Every structure is written in structure tokens, then in C-alpha cells.
Amino acid sequence: MCRSIKTLREPYASDVTDDDVRAAALQYVRKVSGFRSPSTRNAETFERAVEAVAAATQTLLDDLKLKHVSRD
Numbered sequence: 884m885c886r887s888i889k890t891l892r893e894p895y896a897s898d899v900t901d902d903d904v905r906a907a908a909l910q911y912v913r914k915v916s917g918f919r920s921p922s923t924r925n926a927e928t929f930e931r932a933v934e935a936v937a938a939a940t941q942t943l944l945d946d947l948k949l950k951h952v953s954r955d
Contacts, residue, residue, distance in 0.1 A: 892944055899944065901937075908937035 888910045891899045912932045913919055921929035 891940070892947060893949060901941075904940050904944070905933065905937050908933045908940055911936050 888907045889903075890896060891903055891907060896903070912929060916929065916932070918925070918929065
């Protein structure tokens, strides 16, 4: 859907920051809304959507159960 959103879970990414999660959320909201930068009257709605998507993304990453492979 949006090629600039990167996978944020291990083993594809490590040390994922809040900025990484927010950047992915911003890209998602931009793609879905069709706006790169919202108008003044839509800015608050746009920002709430970014915050909600970022929160949902962080919850998903925190709750994923991943199989860890031992590299011994």
C-alpha cells in the first residue's frame, strides 16, 4: 500500500524509536487521506489520526509474540 512504510518488528528492525513509529503512522495517514499536508481546517483531525495510528502501531509491536531463534 505505502512503500515508504518500513517493517518495524524484529528481525527486520531493532531499536525502534517513537519517531520510527510516528513516521510510519504519518505515512499511513497521508496515504489513506490523500493529503501530504492537510489544510488548516483539517490539521487537528489529521494529527489526531496520526496519534491514534501511532498508538495502535506501538500496541501491536508491544503485543506481538515472536519466535526467537537461538544462534548458538
